[in-house]
Amino acid sequence: MASPAAPPSKPLPNLLPHLLASGAAAVVNFPLWRASAMAQSGFNKELSTRGLYSLAVRPPYHGLQAVVLGMTWARAGIFFGSDALKARQPGWPKLLPPLVSSTVVQVVNMPIIRASISLQSKDFTQSGPTTTLDALRHIYREEGVRGLYRGTSAGILKTVPKYCTAVLVKDAIARAYPQPEVESAAERYFRLGCKAVVAATAGAVLTNPADVLRNEMFKTPSHGLLGTLSRLNASEGLNWTSRGISKNLISVAVPVSVTIFLIDVFEPLFPS
Incomplete structure (x- = not known):
């Protein structure tokens, strides 16, 4: 008996809407990301939430260019990669495309993430590095190649579920509430806005503990994933899992929802 034919592949999506949407979200998000990174890493603990955001929007903007470019290519790579895999591999399980694309992007982007978050610490910048390239050199000199990828395991635990959740929720909402035949612009x-906000918020809430764990691993290079987890549980119980969650909701949900929304808005303007 002949096996059923595989579903036909679809044309690849256009990369340009993904890059434009991701770039716009990255520019808007830098101060929010900076505040979240400082809160989750325990930097500037003496500051209130208002004080932290006030600090985040003021110069010096250490790592600005690398963070914006990194966020732009990373989110574009994840969403475009997921859409491209779904188009070319229609028989794959729904989880697999965002799982593959987000894992690859996270591993490639890890050194920039490590350097960018380290630059938000006054202790780190006072030791010399003030640019992303300086930070990469400093980390490599002190810890070697392994140091550049420290926190990768926690980063994958944070990033991959976040984007898998966002993509799956986004696609589920699109299937449940498809575009009607008659619809005003408003x-x-x-x-599109409701779909983007719900998908991004779901991903941000579920992965906050992994964000905290990853950032703590950057602060304590001598501890691995399990060592950092054990130290956090011993010192804070389970309270550490919600550390910085309000800022994370803003710094993660805002750019991801903006990215999803703008991709949907831009795609009709740049057909495949």
Whole structure:
């Protein structure tokens, strides 16, 4: 008996809408990301939430260019990669495309993430590095190649579920509430906005503990994943899992929802 034919592949999506959407979200998000990184890493603990955001929007903007470019290519790579895999591999399980694309992007981007977060610490910048390249050299000199990828395991635990959740929720909402035949511009933007916000918020809430764990691993290079987890549990119980969650909701949910929303808005303007 002949096996059933594989579903036909679809044309690849256009990369440009993904890059434009991700770039716009990255520019908006830098101060929010900076505040979240400092809160989750325990930097500037003496500051209130208002004080932390006030500090985050003020110069010096250490690592600004690398963070914005890194966020742009990373989110574009994840969403475009996921869409491209779904188009070319329609028989794959729904989870697999975002799982593959987000894992690859996280591993490639890890040294920039490590350097960028380290630059938000006054103790780190006072020791010399003030640019991302300086930070990469400093980390390599002190810890070798392994140091550049420290926190990768926690980073994958944080990033991959976040984007898998966001993509799966986004696609599920799109299937449940497809575009109607007649829809005004306001109704379309509202529908796309709701889909983007729900998908991004779901991903951010579920992965906050992994964010904290990854950032703590950057602060304590001598501890691995399990050692850092054990230290956090011993010193803070389970309270550490919600550390910085309000800022994470803003710094993660805002750019991801903006990215998803703008991709949907830009795609009709740049057909495949």
